[in-house]
Amino acid sequence: MLERHASRAARRAREFEAFVAGAAGRLLNAATLLTAESPDDNPRARRLLTLSLAHTYACWDRLHGEDPYDRTRRQLATRFARGAWHQHGALGRARPHPASPLAPLTPQERLILVVRLHEGVAEEQTAALLGLSPERVRAICHRATSALLHRSRGPAPAVTATKAMP
Amino acid sequence: MSGNDREATVRRLLEQPARPVPPEIHAEAVRRGGRMLRRRTLARRLMWLLLFAAAVAFTVWALTARPWVEPPSDTTPPLTGW
Numbered sequence: 242m243l244e245r246h247a248s249r250a251a252r253r254a255r256e257f258e259a260f261v262a263g264a265a266g267r268l269l270n271a272a273t274l275l276t277a278e279s280p281d282d283n284p285r286a287r288r289l290l291t292l293s294l295a296h297t298y299a300c301w302d303r304l305h306g307e308d309p310y311d312r313t314r315r316q317l318a319t320r321f322a323r324g325a326w327h328q329h330g331a332l333g334r335a336r337p338h339p340a341s342p343l344a345p346l347t348p349q350e351r352l353i354l355v356v357r358l359h360e361g362v363a364e365e366q367t368a369a370l371l372g373l374s375p376e377r378v379r380a381i382c383h384r385a386t387s388a389l390l391h392r393s394r395g396p397a398p399a400v401t402a403t404k405a406m407p
Numbered sequence: 408m409s410g411n412d413r414e415a416t417v418r419r420l421l422e423q424p425a426r427p428v429p430p431e432i433h434a435e436a437v438r439r440g441g442r443m444l445r446r447r448t449l450a451r452r453l454m455w456l457l458l459f460a461a462a463v464a465f466t467v468w469a470l471t472a473r474p475w476v477e478p479p480s481d482t483t484p485p486l487t488g489w
Contacts, residue, residue, distance in 0.1 A: 254437070257437065257440075258433065261428075261432070261433045261436070262433075265428040265432060265433070266425045266426065266427075266428050267425075269426070269428055269432075270423050270425070270426075273423075274421060274423075280423060280426060287429065287432060290432060291432050291435045291436050291439070292439070294432065294433075294436035294440070295435070295436045295437075295438075295439035295440040295443065296440070296443070297436075297440070298436055298437055298439075298440025298441070298443075298444075299440040299441075299443040299444050299447070301440075342420045342421060343421075354417065354421070355421070358414060358417050358418050358421060359418070359421045386413050386414065386417050387413075389417055389420060390413060390416060390417070
């Protein structure tokens, strides 16, 4: 019994380490986009990712073939949705950093844009994940895209330069 | 600009060069996840213990009180003297 427990723990540690080595970079990028922090100084994104990964680690033995990346991503999104609501009033903590490409958007617009376009989750699944209707997800995504494109065509020359690249 | 075009442009905006992930994220996640697992195990054990204790207590009470035996009637007066 003890031996089986120990071998399972060792296997979990090994598999989890491989998973983190492969997936953490992309997830950290997504989390940094969500919190709209500068890519070099992102304590909130790191905390968000750490807590989501801890949840995945705790569920590791009960995944039953489910994709751990998807699990972590869902956890990240729901955690951010809850946390953004709590930090609504805390101006100093939640203020977006100007270096982030999603700085002009609201937290909900960032969340939907990141899940839809950065992670490539389908519209219906995004809607189910966030508890919204698919039409609403499409409308918010459209609005956020328009806001971003409008801004990148207008006053920000740096973004237009990257846009011009093939 | 069509919808696909717009989406592709925004996707390009969102793409960022991969940065090295700080190693403390893995260590901290394992620490917190392990703590969650231990707490869950503890809670599960406590629940089973409680269930077992409740079952034992019920059995002992049932054997001592014998609620299925019809209690002796004490409302009807004894029929005497006729």
